[in-house]
Amino acid sequence: MLRVEAVVKSFEDFLAVNEANLSVAQGEIVAVIGPNGAGKTTLFNLITGQLRRDRGKIIFRSEDIGELPPYQICQKGIGRSFQIVNIFPRLTVFENIQVAVLSQQKKSSLLFRPARNLAVVETRSILESVGLLDKSQNIVGSLSHGDQKILEMAIALGNEPELLILDEPTAGMSPEETFATIELIKRLARTRGLTILFCEHDMDIVFSIAQSIMVMHQGRTLIQGKPEEVRNNKEVQAAYLGGSDA
Amino acid sequence: MFRRIIHAKWPGFTIALFIILLLLPPLVPRFFIYILGLIYVTSLLAMSLNLVVGHGGMFQFHHAVFYGVGAYTIALLLTKTSWPMWVGFIAGPILAALVGLLIGWFCVRLTRLYFGMLQISLGSLIWAIVFRWYKFTGGDDGIHGVPMPGFLSSLNSSYYFILIILAGSLILLYLILKSPFGSTLQAIRDNPQRCEAVGINVKRHQLRAIVVATFFAGIAGVLFVVLERSVFPDLLFWVLSLEIFIMCLLGGWFTFAGPILGAAITVALRIFVGKYTEYWTLILGIILILLIFFLPEGVMGYFVGAFKTRTKKVAERGNP
Numbered sequence: 001m002l003r004v005e006a007v008v009k010s011f012e013d014f015l016a017v018n019e020a021n022l023s024v025a026q027g028e029i030v031a032v033i034g035p036n037g038a039g040k041t042t043l044f045n046l047i048t049g050q051l052r053r054d055r056g057k058i059i060f061r062s063e064d065i066g067e068l069p070p071y072q073i074c075q076k077g078i079g080r081s082f083q084i085v086n087i088f089p090r091l092t093v094f095e096n097i098q099v100a101v102l103s104q105q106k107k108s109s110l111l112f113r114p115a116r117n118l119a120v121v122e123t124r125s126i127l128e129s130v131g132l133l134d135k136s137q138n139i140v141g142s143l144s145h146g147d148q149k150i151l152e153m154a155i156a157l158g159n160e161p162e163l164l165i166l167d168e169p170t171a172g173m174s175p176e177e178t179f180a181t182i183e184l185i186k187r188l189a190r191t192r193g194l195t196i197l198f199c200e201h202d203m204d205i206v207f208s209i210a211q212s213i214m215v216m217h218q219g220r221t222l223i224q225g226k227p228e229e230v231r232n233n234k235e236v237q238a239a240y241l242g243g244s245d246a
Numbered sequence: 247m248f249r250r251i252i253h254a255k256w257p258g259f260t261i262a263l264f265i266i267l268l269l270l271p272p273l274v275p276r277f278f279i280y281i282l283g284l285i286y287v288t289s290l291l292a293m294s295l296n297l298v299v300g301h302g303g304m305f306q307f308h309h310a311v312f313y314g315v316g317a318y319t320i321a322l323l324l325t326k327t328s329w330p331m332w333v334g335f336i337a338g339p340i341l342a343a344l345v346g347l348l349i350g351w352f353c354v355r356l357t358r359l360y361f362g363m364l365q366i367s368l369g370s371l372i373w374a375i376v377f378r379w380y381k382f383t384g385g386d387d388g389i390h391g392v393p394m395p396g397f398l399s400s401l402n403s404s405y406y407f408i409l410i411i412l413a414g415s416l417i418l419l420y421l422i423l424k425s426p427f428g429s430t431l432q433a434i435r436d437n438p439q440r441c442e443a444v445g446i447n448v449k450r451h452q453l454r455a456i457v458v459a460t461f462f463a464g465i466a467g468v469l470f471v472v473l474e475r476s477v478f479p480d481l482l483f484w485v486l487s488l489e490i491f492i493m494c495l496l497g498g499w500f501t502f503a504g505p506i507l508g509a510a511i512t513v514a515l516r517i518f519v520g521k522y523t524e525y526w527t528l529i530l531g532i533i534l535i536l537l538i539f540f541l542p543e544g545v546m547g548y549f550v551g552a553f554k555t556r557t558k559k560v561a562e563r564g565n566p
Contacts (some may be wrong), residue, residue: 048443074443079444089436097466108446108451109451113425
């Protein structure tokens with residue numbers, strides 16, 4: 001479904017992503033791991049168009065999306081959440097998701113129809129499936145960090161993506177929240193038929209839900225394979241033991 | 247659509263105010279009718295700016311240009327051509343929106359402050375053309391004694407016309423703000439990057455907002471000519487742009503009707519304090535400094551905020 005081939009991205013003299021390769025098959029849950037600064041978030045930003053690659057190919061459903069702006073990539077069916085909570089702070093929980101649903105339904109430009117009567121069913125169904133329905137009228141600035149991370153993910157669902165990219169979905173969460181979020185991700189993948197690509201620091205989480213794992217080190221792809229292959233790989237062990245926090 | 251308006255906040259208050267304003271002309275001196283007319287025109291101008299500044303978060307630094315284009319369009323059409331008069335009334339807003347489209351097309355390519363700087367330069371260019379082109383625009387003399395259709399011959403009938411057009415425009419602006427277009431615009435203001443990531447073409451949406459806002463600025467320009475029967479280059483000067491920017495700030499960016507209050511305060515200051523001293527802007531400046539320190543959400547924003555906390559407290563007391 002998604003193939004990243006030898007993608008390179010540099011900031012001035014720093015090679016953030018250097019020959020990264022990744023492949024995600026339909027219906028799979030794929031994790032990207034690697035020490036801090038390995039280039040995981042940069043890779044995600046390249047896939048969803050927030051950044052533009054210097055070289056290499058990013059192919060989604062046999063089309064190179066490397067030159068497209070973010071909104072077109074989203075319209076092709078790739079949704080994403082952000083590592084740092086990136087929501088609409090002045091709007092309510094409901095409105096946050098509604099913005100995405102309206103965009104998905106191509107209704108963002110309607111001038112004289114009251115927005116509050118539109119996309120209500122879809123928005124409520126998303127709120128229900130992530131468990132935020134009882135908070136739908138809260139201003140999101142007042143939510144807990146855990147709820148904001150969930151909302152972050154729920155906004156991406158508003159676009160009915162086929163591929164959902166999650167950048168550290170459980171960062172900063174308590175162990176209970178983390179557990180609940182992992183269950184939520186598994187359930188969403190199952191019930192909505194989503195393909196999921198995520199990156200995560202917590203190895204327990206990664207090895208418990210990922211079907212395929214890609215390891216990045218200093219911008220390079222070390223290996224992509226099944227969890228046990230990755231666990232037993234010498235190079236991976238060396239990279240992790242070779243002086244990093246993860 | 248109609249139900250939506252009925253459901254608006256304080257509908258009774260708004261309708262009552264509208265009726266009182268309609269009944270005023272025979273009861274108060276002409277001078278006050280004129281000032282009220284000026285406040286209405288300026289309110290619509292400030293409201294149109296607030297759509298892009300307060301709700302859209304764009305640095306629309308030279309909004310007066312579109313007001314001036316609307317005013318000059320109708321003035322030129324009514325003095326220089328023998329076309330039916332209604333053409334001028336329609337052409338004013340449309341030409342303002344076209345100029346908005348043109349200037350906006352360049353501006354949305356830039357962000358934040360650069361957007362504002364480019365708009366000041368492009369807008370000043372149009373001001374310079376109007377100011378210099380004596381043969382066509384009358385240069386710094388402007389155009390005086392613009393003829394008006396018969397039904398607008400008296401000050402009172404102009405007053406009614408302006409009030410009704412203002413009311414209609416405000417209803418449209420309210421609907422736009424509450425529409426998907428409006429809520430998406432506010433989402434872009436809060437987080438453009440995230441909007442791109444949910445599939446919204448941010449630049450195109452912003453450009454559309456500029457076109458809508460400049461259309462209403464053009465209506466305000468036409469109404470100015472209805473009231474004053476004249477145009478002059480100051481209508482497109484950057485000082486006026488700054489003034490309407492201040493009106494929005496004064497009333498409150500994030501409220502719907504705030505700019506009306508800001509416009510009323512500014513126009514009243516200019517006329518009543520301006521009678522005693524030409525340094526009335528000094529008073530405006532002091533008010534602005536106090537405002538930034540004590541009411542950063544604007545006058546209207548302050549009252550709306552206070553109202554919300556009160557109702558919230560009442561609600562909390564209601565169900566412990």
